[in-house]
Amino acid sequence: MLKRTLALLTFLSLFVSAPLFSQEQKKDVLVITVNGVINPASAEYVGKSIKRANEQKREAIVIELDTPGGLDTSMRDIVKNIIGSEVPVIVYVSPSGARAASAGVFITLAAHVAAMSPGTNIGSAHPVGVGGKMDKVMAEKVTNDAAAYIKSLAERTGRNAKWAEDAVRKSVSATETEALKEGIIDIVSKDLNTLLSTIDGRKVKTVMGEKILKTANTNVVREEMSLRHKILNVITDPNVAYMLMLLGFYGLFFELTNPGSIFPGVMGGICLILAFYAFQTLPVNYAGLLLIILAIIFFILEVKIMSYGALTIGGVIAMLLGSLMLFESPGPFMKLS
Template sequence: MFKFIVNTTSVLMDVIMRRYLFFIAILLSYPAILFAQKVVEISIDETINPVSAAYVSKGIEYASKERAECLLIQLNTPGGLLKSTRVIVSAILESPVPVVVYVSPGGAHAGSAGVFITLSAHIAAMAPGTNIGAAHPINIQGPMDSVMNNKATNDAAAFIRSIAEKRKRNLEWADEAVRKSISITENEALNKSVIDVVANNTTDLLRKIDGKKIETSAGVKILHTRAARIEPLTMSTTEKILNLLSDPNIAYILLLLGMYGILFELYNPGAILPGIIGVICLILSFYTMHSLPINYAGLALIIFAIILFLLEIKIVSHGMLAIGGAISLILGSMMLIRSDSSLELVKISRGVIVSSTAITTLFFLFVIGVGLRAQRAKPVTGIEGLIGEVGLSLETLDPRGLVRMHGEIWKAESISGKIDKDSKVRVVAMEHMNLKVESLLNG
């Protein structure tokens, strides 16, 4: 009996020790597990363009490579290019890692293209004091072609319905957001099943989405984000520069500066620097414009305006050519960027257009005009500056002698006969450093 009790006790102690060691191992490894959990964060706080599309794709690739729990996109955008939006949405839908779009901070807006991006996320979240909805910017060059606009709107509506259906979000609201430009607050969006979470901040968001089951292109994943560390992934310097250049206003200004530089170089051969700057500005503007909906009629009007300004310098038109150039520049600037859909937020600021037109007009009328008039003016220095000048004969010119001109003594030859001493003479030519003069009495 005693032996039985001893054996039983030994077995129980062995089981207890194994379980104890098992729990100890778990507790020791738990901090390492927590430390391994990572959330990659990127921030989009501008219009949607090709650079931001590449930035999102870069974030997804990096999060996948680092085996992050998810990619967190901090979003605040008024909209942008639909083509770039489609690239971003496609990247999110095919992402192997969960993508969380968080409209923040307070006061932020997911407008137009931002609606598509938010709805495509595996988890859509908003901060208090934010809103979501289509913006429908008004184009400053007037209403677009109704047929083309309706075609683009129908296409965008079908696109956003397919996104909402895949993510099981409010299909009806998604369609109205495109067609009727409806915008709602974060609480309304939560109640209408447009988004999944309203979170006060990033920490609150990661706590609320912890444990959620997400279906990605790589399979089902359960999020462990409560104690995950956030690793920001910022744009590189090159991406920041390219993102800045993607602004239509910057592209427009670079285009004008490029034209000014080239023209200045043509009118002042050998200046070199204006030509170099002009070519660089033109190349940068063309880089930007290749991704923008450019209206070539507007570009032609801008070039025509520059030609009119140049003609105003060459031809006396009493300001008519300058007025025509200013009108052509304004019309061309308003027409330069023309979107096929009112859903795209792509335009040049009215203030930039007005100020650029005014500066261009003054530049050509005064700066270049003064420069060209100075080139055409009679020389006042050097040998050429002596032609037509008046001096005094120091001795009788019959026909040769000495004259005083600009405080200097010159050899001179009279072409108007004998000239008495102390007579006023005028220079009419110069030959081999000898002045050809005539008497003012005969002139």
């Protein structure tokens, strides 16, 4: 009798603990948001998040994407991180009204699972020069390179390579419904929870081989940009970079005209360094930059030389022209507003 009782209790304990054990083994899904231009800051943020997801053995990582495009080098860094990830990467163009344009198309096509919210769009991936101008031969080379790259990404993930090439060569775009019909994406989903439930059980192929996603009712962990990445992302905005440059020049100007002030010179130097960091990611027209520097020189000389306002007028004209010429790009997100 005692043996039967012990056997029954053992069976019941195993029966009760089994669901608890399976629940403890359930992995989390990491969710990050990329909203804005694809630049070195966002590329570093995505790269580190994917690395962390791999280290923590997450079930998957979801990139909520809304971008007008960005730098080719930063986009390629993100794509390489996605391809090299052991953890499945899901790119979700959301919320409603978002887009995956230009560089965003490459990132979406590289994902193990590509999804879009209702009311979103994807496409227009034709490359443009950083300064907005390329000669015919160079433009053809860049376009052919981008077309070959996006075709390879589409073929790797089993998506529509013809449409992908047209997105580069002809700047075609598609709504979420058209994208699903054309085989550009895998799913249209109204929200993240629905998406995770829909892809549960889906088989994907990572660098470690095939994996079946177990995302239904999983715990979602959101990871925001660190303060460092937020700051770097902000200063690469053309308007912020322009203001930093002006503050930098005027800080040094005040220090030169009032020796010993110290604070304006220190702040001016910091602002200039931050501005020049931002300029490496922006389509800077160096003629415009030189005009702004010339304007500052005129203002300094006006203090030292009596020109009856001639140097000031010249400085104002040079500053206005330089400001108008400073950023030159076909993309509105790369211009001064």
